[in-house]
Amino acid sequence: MTAVTADQTAQAGAGRPEGADEALEAAFDRAVAADERIEPRDWMPDAYRASLVRQMAQHAHSEIIGMQPEANWISRAPSLRRKAILMAKVQDEAGHGLYLYSAAETLGTGREELLDKLHAGRQRYSSIFNYPTLTWADVGAIGWLVDGAAITNQVPLCRCSYGPYARAMVRICKEESFHQRQGYELLLTLSRGTPAQHEMAQDAVNRWWWPSLMMFGPPDDASAHSAQSMAWKIKRHSNDELRQRFVDICVPQAEALGLTLPDPDLRWNEERGQHDFGAIDWQEFQEVLKGNGPCNEQRLTQRRRAHEEGSWVRDAAVAYAEKHTAVRNGEATA
Amino acid sequence: MSSSTEWPLWEVFVRSRRGLSHTHAGSLHAPDAEMALRNARDLYTRRSEGVSIWVVPSAQVTASSPDEKDSFFEPAGDKPYRHPTFYEIPEGVKHL
Numbered sequence: 001m002t003a004v005t006a007d008q009t010a011q012a013g014a015g016r017p018e019g020a021d022e023a024l025e026a027a028f029d030r031a032v033a034a035d036e037r038i039e040p041r042d043w044m045p046d047a048y049r050a051s052l053v054r055q056m057a058q059h060a061h062s063e064i065i066g067m068q069p070e071a072n073w074i075s076r077a078p079s080l081r082r083k084a085i086l087m088a089k090v091q092d093e094a095g096h097g098l099y100l101y102s103a104a105e106t107l108g109t110g111r112e113e114l115l116d117k118l119h120a121g122r123q124r125y126s127s128i129f130n131y132p133t134l135t136w137a138d139v140g141a142i143g144w145l146v147d148g149a150a151i152t153n154q155v156p157l158c159r160c161s162y163g164p165y166a167r168a169m170v171r172i173c174k175e176e177s178f179h180q181r182q183g184y185e186l187l188l189t190l191s192r193g194t195p196a197q198h199e200m201a202q203d204a205v206n207r208w209w210w211p212s213l214m215m216f217g218p219p220d221d222a223s224a225h226s227a228q229s230m231a232w233k234i235k236r237h238s239n240d241e242l243r244q245r246f247v248d249i250c251v252p253q254a255e256a257l258g259l260t261l262p263d264p265d266l267r268w269n270e271e272r273g274q275h276d277f278g279a280i281d282w283q284e285f286q287e288v289l290k291g292n293g294p295c296n297e298q299r300l301t302q303r304r305r306a307h308e309e310g311s312w313v314r315d316a317a318v319a320y321a322e323k324h325t326a327v328r329n330g331e332a333t334a
Numbered sequence: 335m336s337s338s339t340e341w342p343l344w345e346v347f348v349r350s351r352r353g354l355s356h357t358h359a360g361s362l363h364a365p366d367a368e369m370a371l372r373n374a375r376d377l378y379t380r381r382s383e384g385v386s387i388w389v390v391p392s393a394q395v396t397a398s399s400p401d402e403k404d405s406f407f408e409p410a411g412d413k414p415y416r417h418p419t420f421y422e423i424p425e426g427v428k429h430l
Contacts (some may be wrong), residue, residue, distance in 0.1 A: 321366035
């Protein structure tokens with residue numbers, strides 16, 4: 001543990017007499033109410049810490065699992081331009097995972113521990129990545145819809161009450177914008193291409209639309225963590241609010257693409273000033289969450305394999321570092 | 335399965351362009367200083383965000399304690415005369 005991050009034993013308030021906790025909790029509540037940021041060594045309620053670790057771990061895992069469906073198409077990209085873009089995007093996702101793992105680490109939970117839990121199936125990642133990428137157009141649909149939904153979710157997280165998480169999100173949001181635009185441009189190119197290419201783009205949008213809406217999580221009245229997260233200002237808007245915002249953003253974008261969204265109930269509601277949209281199949285969401293999605297098994301197996309097959313690299317790097325430290329020390333004393 | 339020793343944590347500071355100070359960008363794990371620099375380049379300057387990087391072992395950073403933040407910074411609290419706005423200057427006096 002380190003001085004700047006998460007030494008829980010050395011954090012504010014450790015070892016205080018009983019009863020002092022209430023004063024600390026009051027100070028924490030005041031800071032949150034005043035929209036101040038909570039920093040790693042500040043006192044915080046255990047449940048706040050646990051809630052943040054759960055959310056940040058899920059978020060970090062989603063970034064690195066999210067590399068798989070797209071990496072699937074790197075070797076089959078239709079041009080060098082598209083290939084270079086896709087590689088840059090997949091590399092960004094790895095980077096986003098690392099920002100978030102180190103943000104989580106400031107709370108005293110190391111990256112290895114989180115990866116172990118992911119590999120053991122004890123922590124989740126976003127369900128969206130359990131759907132397959134069947135065609136090249138899926139790369140576009142993921143950029144436009146999946147990254148678009150992620151941005152809608154993540155922009156408010158830049159103002160999250162926990163400083164390191166908010167700072168990681170600022171960086172991530174800047175980079176996600178490229179992800180979304182490259183996807184949109186890819187779909188636009190296909191949509192304006194041959195009839196077969198247009199059809200491929202439409203098919204991808206048809207398959208990714210509903211899972212993208214599910215990315216905002218269960219409806220507000222069924223969301224287990226929402227109310228508390230909002231009270232702590234980890235979350236700033238409810239699931240349904242963000243989902244509605246996303247639908248309203250996507251409708252004109254789809255029109256500009258010349259593609260339709262696969263929802264017969266989707267229409268402008270003059271009175272509300274928002275779009276009405278059809279019912280989401282929450283049964284499907286629950287099934288994918290339980291592990292019964294099309295690719296759950298494949299994603300986790302691939303992740304474990306990558307980790308195991310990379311172990312010799314990690315070991316070699318440690319051996320190299322140790323050897324060179326020894327040589328340097330030997331020289332110093334010689 | 336993998337090595338039992340987790341790579342140490344490093345704090346990364348990036349100078350975004352000449353003329354500016356290095357600013358804390360974040361942290362990362364690496365087995366040694368050289369790899370920490372390379373990882374920092376790949377992680378924090380993928381879009382030309384920097385012209386210079388420092389990496390420091392996180393364990394080497396000594397930080398003030400949030401516990402004593404009030405008393406620690408208190409000495410500056412009652413010295414408004416350290417600010418130029420403390421002083422009243424007659425109207426019309428220039429270049430002060």
